[in-house]
Amino acid sequence: MKFRAVGLMSGTSLDGLDICFAEFRKEENHWDFEILKGETLSYSNAWEEKLRGSIHLNSEDLLALHSEYGFYLGEKVKEFIATYSLENIDLIASHGHTVFHQPKKLFTLQIGDGRAIKILNDLPVVYDFRVQDVLMKGNGAPLVPIGDELLFSEFDACLNIGGFSNISFQQNGSRIAFDICAVNIVLNEFAKKLGKDYDHNGDLARNGEVDEELLEQLNSLFYYKEDAPKSLGIEWVKDHILPRFEGKTNSEILATFTEHAAFQIAETFKKYQIKKVLFTGGGTYNSFLLERIQNLTESEIIIPKKELIDFKEALIFAFMGVLRVNNEINILSSATGSWADHSSGILV
Template sequence: MIFHAIGLMSGTSLDGLDICFIKFEKKHSWSFEIIKAETVSYSENLHNHLKHAIDLSAEQLLELHSEYGFFLGQSVRYFIEKHQLKNIDLIASHGHTVYHQPQKKFTLQIGDGRAIRLETGIPVVYDFRSQDVLMGGNGAPLVPIGDELLFSEYDACLNLGGFSNISLQSEGKRIAFDIAPVNIVLNKLAQNLGKDFDENGNLARKGTIQKDLLSSLNSLEFYHQPHPKSLGIEWCNENISPRLENLNTPDALATITEHAAYQIAEVINNNRLKNILFTGGGTYNQYLIEKIRDQIQAEIIIPEKEIIDYKEALIFALMGVLRLNNEINVLASATGSTADHCSGIVIN
């Protein structure tokens, strides 16, 4: 079986829309080839709308859901035309997360898949998380199915995005969970200094780690809960932001970086991992990587740039392919739902 799919991913850190065109082949197992990939930057206006979407009225949010869906569709159409792509079986879209409260049985990723279908004329799979939440799961992390099928040679796969999350084999099952906030907090702090993000961790490197704050962060209840578990921006607004209010920005960056590194190292060491594939934008933060390396014995494997940047878009494309084939694309052992299942709304 051979499938050609486009995966779309917009992370909580708002770096832009990742578009990835992949050839998948299944013989005895799945293999893939990334043919084309790029990141589309958001206009200042759209960036601000997405950033503040959590504060919108219901009517404004519905408007943005539609507007963002057409933006996704138009972006894909330009991508297809630019690279003269043919024979695309489907587009799989993660959407942009606005609300994530699985304990209340809801999660919302905006970007209407019907608008993508109208713009491109290609079948679309979207809304991968809601079904899992309705089934008692966290709706996250979803990428473990891709880690299982495409990256099983590693002890674990760790993503450094808005939040850090990990997936690994444990007692014959693939488990996964969010670890700690990373770029969702670091980027916001860097913006206080007029930067989009803390390049290489250079700003954090100049700061002083605040020991009392670090201790307070590490004692937060989330870190002592069993997996599966997931984080959302609401959690950061409640638990992280108030603790940083009276701190200068370099010290806040240094402390949050140390906090993220400590929590990641705890998970790696507690699970006795030997080699871990690192991906996501935080992989470029040299200071963060140094801080993690200082606290672990495991080997950190940093792959080629297109895997670092587009692994999540790649895996959502795979999830779309699995959905069209009615195969399992969400693992209960990772999300905590009542059963493995096949998730996603299909627009043919």
């Protein structure tokens, strides 16, 4: 059994749209994959502002953006397919862009209407992966553990560092997964205040001074004491993180928050006795953050090839689309807290 799929992922840190074209092969209940093409498209200033401001829109303007962003995604996929002369594509799977995520209130919203993607590309499209899980009393996150389990089982754990850091690993026969802490959604914002798009190699944090009192406050947040499954959203950052930065310099914030993220990630490795961890996501390029994590843990950090660092999430959403069109489980209740494993995503 063989499928070729395009996966789309837009992260909360707004560093761009990841597009991944991959082939998936299933033999005797074992899945294998190959990334055939991948590209990250930076958002224009206009699109970055639209997406960043989407949380503040009224309902009519948000619905309009949902359609507009769907056509944007469709155009970018169409261009991607034409640029690389891609053929024999079975489906497109799109995560969309998260605006709201409040699973305790039974809602989450990822904009980017998949029907618009289909109209422009005339291919099957799977989108809106999270809502069904939230309606089933799950967190709607993290979703990538199904890919970690079926595609990356040789590692004790898989860690993704993007807007938020999230981890998944096997424990007592079940796949456990959760968001550890915010990372780039905070670091990028304060790097921008210093005239940078992001903290390259963590150099701004490396040269800043850690505020020990602020660090203690951050590490004492109640979320870190909660048991998994659990997830984070931008609303949590606005309510619990940003207010603590009043009166602090941008340099202090970057240094302290980098140390905070390193501490929380290392503590997670220690708590669950994780030995060998696959690192992916944009935060993997933050060499200072990785230095601090390694300094705080004895776990072995595995850095894969660049294509996997950059496109693992888009790859797994493509894989989730493949599972969905075959009506196979693509969301694990042990990871999200929903009442059952299920096959999620709207297929058009």
